[in-house]
Amino acid sequence: MTQVTMTVNGKAVSGDVEGRTLLAEFLREKLRLTGTHIGCDTSQCGACVVHVDGQAIKSCTALAADLDGASVVTIEGMANPDGSLSVIQQAFQDHHGLQCGFCTPGMVMSAAALLKENPKPTETEVRAYLEGNICRCTGYHNIVKAILAASGQDVSAIAAE
Amino acid sequence: MYNFEFTKPATIADAVAALGQDDAQALGGGQTLLPTMKQRLASPGTLVSLNAIPEMIGVCVNDVGEVCIGGATTHAVVAREAAASYPALAALASHIGDPAVRNRGTIGGSLANNDPSACYPAAALGSGATIKTNLRDIAADDYFQGMFETALEDGEIITEVRFPVPHKANYQKFVQPASRFALVGVFVAKYADGVRVAVTGASSEGVFRWAEAEAALSANFSKSAVEGLAAPEGAMISDLHGTAEYRAHLVKVMTGRAVAAAG
Numbered sequence: 001m002t003q004v005t006m007t008v009n010g011k012a013v014s015g016d017v018e019g020r021t022l023l024a025e026f027l028r029e030k031l032r033l034t035g036t037h038i039g040c041d042t043s044q045c046g047a048c049v050v051h052v053d054g055q056a057i058k059s060c061t062a063l064a065a066d067l068d069g070a071s072v073v074t075i076e077g078m079a080n081p082d083g084s085l086s087v088i089q090q091a092f093q094d095h096h097g098l099q100c101g102f103c104t105p106g107m108v109m110s111a112a113a114l115l116k117e118n119p120k121p122t123e124t125e126v127r128a129y130l131e132g133n134i135c136r137c138t139g140y141h142n143i144v145k146a147i148l149a150a151s152g153q154d155v156s157a158i159a160a161e
Numbered sequence: 162m163y164n165f166e167f168t169k170p171a172t173i174a175d176a177v178a179a180l181g182q183d184d185a186q187a188l189g190g191g192q193t194l195l196p197t198m199k200q201r202l203a204s205p206g207t208l209v210s211l212n213a214i215p216e217m218i219g220v221c222v223n224d225v226g227e228v229c230i231g232g233a234t235t236h237a238v239v240a241r242e243a244a245a246s247y248p249a250l251a252a253l254a255s256h257i258g259d260p261a262v263r264n265r266g267t268i269g270g271s272l273a274n275n276d277p278s279a280c281y282p283a284a285a286l287g288s289g290a291t292i293k294t295n296l297r298d299i300a301a302d303d304y305f306q307g308m309f310e311t312a313l314e315d316g317e318i319i320t321e322v323r324f325p326v327p328h329k330a331n332y333q334k335f336v337q338p339a340s341r342f343a344l345v346g347v348f349v350a351k352y353a354d355g356v357r358v359a360v361t362g363a364s365s366e367g368v369f370r371w372a373e374a375e376a377a378l379s380a381n382f383s384k385s386a387v388e389g390l391a392a393p394e395g396a397m398i399s400d401l402h403g404t405a406e407y408r409a410h411l412v413k414v415m416t417g418r419a420v421a422a423a424g
Contacts, residue, residue: 002167019167019208020198042196043262044339055237055264061195062265065167066188066210113260131341132259 004068008033009077017064023057024048026064027074035075035105039134046133049106049113050074056113058132075105078112088112088150095155097146099137106133111147120151123158162198169210173217173320177295179209180316187211187318189270190235192262211269217320222246227291228326232269232319239268249330249423253284253348256334258341269319275367277308277398278342280334282368285322287348287359288330293321308367327352329382331423333415335362337402344402345411347371349419355379358416363408365396374416387417 039047043061184206217233220242240255271281327350334346343362356378397405
């Protein structure tokens, strides 16, 4: 076992991990931050996306021990300080960007990473950025719409397909 | 996955020493190795992370104009930082996997693994790159030795990859949509002394140079020069995604597209 120390959602945390402990397992099982979902566990589906030092990564395909000292943000860190939903989260609710909700944590984290590097993406750019996030319910249209709306763009012309 | 010892050295010398232990394996971004270990197809006793060695991270241009990329540099960083110096290479890096994978996966990891459908081997072979390790410099023409086989010895680390910058270049990938690897990918690069054409995804021997296309394009760098060629021969992969004939045909189509896009 080795001890790792990270900043998670602004708080210093530490814990003992095995070499094989994945970041997703550390977050869910040690820190009880179960908002980060493990869908496929093969880095295909993107339900486990979190931010590490500002970059979106798949937490099921990174070792906790390899991220000692990192700053991590999970879906639990996305709400506003007063507990209200952030702009992206609210847009997902307003535009019905989720059904079962299993993929949503990863979708929101990928959306936040996209809008940080590209504040006004086109629909094509949003779809390309979500290549590694799979949703089996929505058909993606409302997720794309929610992200475009969160970027401050007018989505009234986009049909609710 | 089975458990292992984990170590994260800060220098190349310490990494080489750690890899000298029995059953030790280097870890780049882990985007292939960790899924492989989950399937228990690999079970190293020790993983040596190469992600904290500063001299192995970053993109620069050296005195002779080569683009030099540290072995532990992620695809996302290459996509950003090589965009001005070698746009075709940056574009290739920007389409590997998906954004989250590109933030972890590294060029050294990809080249050390030498997946027969990976993108970077096509860029390295197509550019005549030099694979620099802790021990020696290896020409790309000598480095790739078949599916998942390279010239690397046990414990040898890719510290840097040096790309001579061509006059024109382009990479065209026909994506296998589930894996986002190349069903077929072709890298075309035009240098003063000739054209290089490297093909990934197609052959069960791994990445290869298409000599007939290189000769034709060196004489006449145009899409029409490719159209007159017979599809390449060789041990083409045949699987549920495409037959050998289909892949051979795609090689020709993607080569033509790459030439047209290179301008």
